[in-house]
Amino acid sequence: MVRLNLKKAAYLQRKLSELVITKDMFNKPIKYIAGVDVAYRKKYAIGVAYILDYDKVEPLTYSVYIVESKVPYIPTYLAFREIWPMAGALLKLKIKPDITLVDSHGLIHPRGFGAATHLGVVLNLPTIGVAKSPLVGKVDKDGYIHVNNKRVGYKFSPKLYISIGHRVSLESAIEIVKHVLRNSIPEPTRLAHIKANEMKYKISME
DNA sequence: GCGACAG
DNA sequence: ATCTTGTCGC
Secondary structure, three states: OOOOOHHHHHHHHHHHHHHOOOOOOOOOOOOEEEEEEEEEEOOEEEEEEEEEEOOOOEEEEEEEEEEEOOOOOOOOOHHHHHHHHHHHHHHHOOOOOOEEEEOOOOOOOOOOOOHHHHHHHHHOOOEEEEEOOOOOOEEOOOOEEEEOOEEEEEEEEOOEEEEEEEOOOHHHHHHHHHHOEEOOEEHHHHHHHHHHHHHHOOOOOO
16 A cells, blocks of 8 residues: 655645636536446456436546555545546547546645546536535535635535536536436436445455 | 545 | 345335
8 A cells, every 4th residue: 555645645635726717618408417436346457437418417527546555544535545546447438428427526625636636627527526425615505615705516406516627607507417417316326326336246266 | 633535 | 326125115
C-alpha cells in the first residue's frame, strides 16, 4: 500500500481547483450520460463506467477496468484512490458520454476538489458528484449546500447529495440528476455499482 | 487537543 | 468500501 504525502496531495487539490469550470460546458442536448463507480476485491479495484441513453434513461453499454489498488482511503483524498479505476473504465468506452455522474462529491469538499471534480478536471470531462452521505458544508433552508461561502451543492434527500463536478452549473447538475432518478437513486451510478459488485466474483485468483 | 470524515 | 446469513417488515 502506498502512503500519500498529504501535504503535497492537498497542495495539488488546491492548485488544480483553480481550473474548475462551474458553467455549462457540455454538449446540448445531452444524448449520452455515464455513471461510474468502483468496487474492491482483495488487492483489486474494479472500475465500471455505464453509458445510458439520456432521453430514455436506458442502458446502452458499459466498460470494466481492473487494476491493483495501492492507495488507501483517506477522507478528503478519495480521488487519489479511485481516479485510475474510474478513468480507465471511462477511457475504454466506445461511446463518449456528454456528461458523467460520479459516486462521490465534487465541489462539496474542504479544498473544493472532491473526486468527481478531480476526475473531470484531469480528463477534461463534464462531471457531476452524487454522494450518499455528507462530507462538509452547511445546508441552508432550501437544501443548498455551501462550502467556504460558496453554493456548490444540493441536498436532494438524506441519501443523495448533488454537487458541481466540472464544466456544469449547479442548476444543470440538479436538473440532470433529477432526470435520471429512479426511485430516488441516479440510474447511471446505480447500474455501475451493481456491475462493479458483480465483477468482484468474476476475478479468478485471490 | 478532540472529534468528524465521500468510498 | 470490505468482511458476511439469515431474517424482519412493507
